[in-house]
Amino acid sequence: MPKSRLECCQRLSSSAEIVKCQTCKNKFHYACVSTSETPYTEVTEDYKNKWVCSVCLRRNKGDIIEPTGGVVPVHTATSDYVENVTIRCKETTNSNIDHTITSSVSMQEVRNIVREELQILFETFSKDIMKQIDCKFQEMLHNMTAINTSIEFLEQKYEDVRQELSLKFETILHLERENKSLRTDVNKLQSRLSLMELQSRACNVEVQCVPEFKNENLVATINQIASVIKCDIDKKDIITCTRVMKLNKDSPRPRSVLVKFSSPRVRDTFLAASIEFNKKAKTNLDKLNTSHLGIGGDKKPVYICEHLTPAVKALHAEARLCSKKLGYRFVWVKNGRIFMRKSDKSDYIYIKNSEVLKGLK
Template sequence: MAEIIRTEIRSAISTEFTLFREQLSNFEASMQYFSDEYDKITTTLKTITDENTHMRNENNSLQNKMKDMESRLAHMEQEARQNNLEINCLPEHKNENLIKTIVQIGSAVSFPIAESEILSCTRVQKSNPASKKPKAVICKLSSKAHRDNLLGAIQIYNRKNPKNKLNTKLIGYGDTESPVYVSEHLTPANKSLHAATRIAAKEKNYKYVWVRNGKIFIRKDETATSQIITHRDILKSLT
């Protein structure tokens, strides 16, 4: 009898142990499955991360190339204006002869200029149609050097005659002394940047803002170093 009981106990234990081993084997298989799936997910995530990093790097590279192209294009647009002058606040007349007016400006500042050295001279549309100011005049001279020399003569004249700077009376536009402004012909983008620079200079007590060769400069005072302004972000860092 005892032997039968022992046999039954052994059989029961063997059966339970077999079931346990099967369950353990199934558990191990499940763990292996989940481990394999985890590895797949990890690999997929790494691939996605690598692709995302690659795409981000490509995007940054494209943005840098785009900025470089925009910068080159802006430079080319400004270079195309290197022989040009822009005259503002010059009264408009129906039958005006703008080329003769430029000759008169040269004469007024002791810089004789021949009509043959003036390639073209025309009014341009206002950036603000509601403005009551006269349309600006764009004048193209025969060379950049000639343009710069005329500008230099105007600046010298204005410094020597602070109470009688270049004005309409000096160039034969009646008896009223209304200021006439002559400057380099800037691209719309540079003109906007120049205006923003002048505003920033006033807000931050910078004494000097000027344009030379299509580039905008700013200086705090006589003792400070000049700084070139190439974009608006620089204006934010001015102290």
């Protein structure tokens, strides 16, 4: 069965979306006659069964029907006629060509209007976006300017600090060189002072562990010691004879007796005689002690040694402790210098400072 042309657009009824007027029984495309946004698939059956075309609706209302026989799209049976809808009229010419007359807005015009609206919206949106972008860009430029200012300030401060550090570094180098020079001078002065102290003590001997008595005669005590060790000295050879203060006040030992002789030769003779006397003693009790000085009671040893500086005394004490630890048999002092020897056949070692003791094996 051939397809019939529809009354709305005079096209064949190839579409399934068709509505039928309940009065004139003519068929129309739903897209041509509907002004609703509701799609055809959502239209109810009740709506379809009651739908009336615009011609029949106007006829029922008593309106004048156009003589052309055109069809005017309608909404529903109860809706009023709406302006700006498309009305197509069929005109017959000699060439039998269908012409579509647009009484209101065509689809192309609608498209143009939509395009214009979209263009306006796009331009408005673009202006707004460009305005925001320009605002943000100006803000970024302001921030960049502030950052550049801060960087320039920091660079200037860095340069100032660098120059100041350079000056401080040069000052430190100068002070280090000066300090090194001063240390060298101090060491030299200490060496000279130590030498001068040794020279000033070259005529002195120190007699230790001699008991103290009130109104004692120290010169007579020294002469008694010289007589015991068989050292011939004259009264004129003893310049001074006195006791010295103890370094450790809590020590129970009596204060030492400092004797200054007339010359280093006399001093050396006195020391040599005391050493020889102790060597000849058969036992430790026979070495020089308080009984040789005419002092009764228990025998207590008496020591005769060089008058050393405090620094040399401390080094001598450290050397004696080290000799006991490492097994060195001999530790002695000569002319203010400390020496050590491990055995009779080994070479002596000059103990100049504590570093030498640390290097011993």
